[in-house]
Amino acid sequence: MLVGWKPDRESDIPLHYQISRHIRNKITCGDWPVGTKIPSQRWLADEFGVNRSTIVMALDELTADGLLHGNRGGGTVVTGLCDHPGSPPPPDWISYVNSGVQSSNIPTVQEINRAEFRPDVIRLGTGELAPELLPQEAMRTVLQALSSETMPLGYAEPKGSASLRQFISQHVETYGIRAAPSSILIVSGALQALHLISIGLLHRGSTIFLEKPSYLYSIPIFHSAGMKLTGIPMDRHGIQAALIPKYRKQYNGALLYTIPSFHNPTGTVMSRERREQLMQVCHYEGLPLIEDDVYRDLWIDEPSPLPLKAADSSGIVLYLGSLSKTVSPGLRIGWIIGPEPVVDRLADIKMQTDYGASSLSQAVVEKWLSSGLYQQHMENLRQQLRHRRTIAVKALEQFLGDYADWEVPKGGFYIWVRLKRELPLKALFAAALKAGILLNPGHLYEGENNRHIRISYAFASLEDLETGIFRLSVLIKDMSNHFETNKSEE
Incomplete structure (x- = not known):
């Protein structure tokens, strides 16, 4: 909330007064409307690099002026503005914030998202890859090559660049996946793919099966769409596929989400035998799968077994791929591979949300896949x-x-x-x-x-x-x- 500002220790103005003035400005400018819960004293002290007593002095001053109010056990909230008497009250933005459809991240995730940009941590x-692992020189080569061509500055077609989808079709064929470009949708990363699936294919109250533990528990995408998450235990071979019929009968799951290659968070690689068993069980149960395969190319000792999608002869697998984990998270380009009616539906939903992924980023990814630089x-x-x-x-x-x-x-x-x-x-x-x-x-x-x-x-x-x-x-x-x-x- 306050990242980017620090009190000036060289100034003649006392530190507590600098801090109170800064918070006062946040309130009077409308950045912190009435009802905003301000960070804890400890957090403010750490953020500003001062003693907690300095924060207490600053907040006491603002409280005395009627701008803040402390609730026992409930933190300190903004209670007023320095407006003229009789002026109309401001909008109650906090009630809007609390009424939004999208769920908030859990507090630990919020704390992680803030702390990731602290240089002292x-x-x-x-x-994600460290800055020194990102391919800076190769990216310059790609961008220089693009600069000599006609730049794609307009919108792409609903499913994404036709030429990029052709190269993705060739790329995934090396994994044993046969996918026509018409069965591929370009998305802004795998997270957007999950969001599109949740609002485009499922009804509220649906149950999503997933590995336990799973990355999905840390993000609110499915919860915000009214879905329920039910975990199925793992062993060293991956998700225990034999348990799926029991869980399906008990919870009536709508689909299963899995990361079979270098699972997040366990690092597990689902064995070839378990993959075969999982496909057989899901086919028998009529249970669609989302195969999140964004880590596939990050093998160190040996490539993992072929994707589930490679053995999909009945179209039950929605396959997610991306370059965010391998080339650049900043490109925000990934893809969904699935039956054409599903891809058409998701493409229509995507056009409603952002009118297509970045054409420039798609052109960059196409160069990566077509030039040999990726391998x-x-x-x-x-x-x-x-x-x-x-x-x-x-x-x-x-x-x-x-x-x-x-x-x-x-x-x-x-x-x-x-x-x-x-x-x-x-x-x-x-x-x-x-x-x-x-x-x-x-x-x-x-x-x-x-x-x-x-x-x-x-x-x-x-x-x-x-x-x-x-x-x-x-x-x-x-x-x-x-x-x-x-x-x-x-």
């Missing part, structure tokens, strides 16, 4: 990820071997670290953030999971990976010892 949970980049990237994985695993073994265990992933970004004893991960998350470490705790992916942490080796620098895991280990050891001491005293 080591991002141990971030699921060259992936060969180099796999070497870099292999080295990063080694560094992360060594640090975990050195600093956390007595307190946690894990499976070494065969690709992707993530190590699903299992603590040997349960800890209050919300408290650990807060303590880690205070220590400059940003985590993705297990409860983001599975209810009250207090046993797991998702560690990413893709984003933090090599030095920060080691430093971050060491600092995390200190917190985990201290917290574990604290609980062990309390238990022995009972």
Whole structure:
């Protein structure tokens, strides 16, 4: 809410007065309307780099002026403006905010989204490539090549650029998927694909099956569309497909969402046998699947088995692909492959929401796929990820071997670290953030999971990976010892 401003310590104006004046401006300019709950004193103190007593002085001054009001246990809210007597009240924006159809992110995700842009934080949970892993030189080559051509500055057709869809058709054929361009829809990343599916194919109250744990639990896309999420347990081979008939009978699931290759968050690769079983069960149950395959090309040791879509002879799989995890999240380009009536429907919904993905980004992706640069980049990237994985695993073994265990992933970004004893991960998350470490705790992916942490080796620098895991280990050891001491005293 306040990122980008700091009090000036060189100024003759007291720090508390600078802060109160800044907050006053936020209120009087309408940025913080009546009813806005302002951040906690601790958060403000950390954000501004001052003592908590300084924040208390600033807020007391604003409270005395009638601009703020503190509620016991309910935080501090904006209560008034310096308007002329008799002026009409402002719109009650907070009631609008609370009435919106789209659900808010859970508080931990909101905190992660804010903290990811703090330069003093080591991002141990971030699921994207580090800046130094992004293909800057190759991207310059692509952009230079495009600059000598007629630039696509207008809208693309509803399903996306016809030539790009042709190249995607050729690209996925290397995975065993046969898809005509007419069965492909260009979307602004896999997240938009899920949003389009939720509002374009399902009715409110539908039940979505997914792996437990799953990335979907951390995002409100399906919840906002009125859907219910039901998790099906996993083992080391992937989702336990044999359980699907039981769950289908009990919950009447509308479709199943799965990440079979380098699963988020566990890193699991679904075995070939399990994939065959899953397809057989879903075909028998008449249960459509969403196959999220955005991590497929991030293999390190060996390619994962062929996609579920490669064995789809009856059109039950909606296949999601993207370059966000491999080339650039900033391109915001992905694709859905499915039966033509479904793709037509989703294309119509997409035209209603954004009138098509960026034509320029589509042209860039086409160059990547048509020039051979993509495969060259992936060969180099796999070497870099292999080295990063080694560094992360060594640090975990050195600093956390007595307190946690894990499976070494065969690709992707993530190590699903299992603590040997349960800890209050919300408290650990807060303590880690205070220590400059940003985590993705297990409860983001599975209810009250207090046993797991998702560690990413893709984003933090090599030095920060080691430093971050060491600092995390200190917190985990201290917290574990604290609980062990309390238990022995009972």
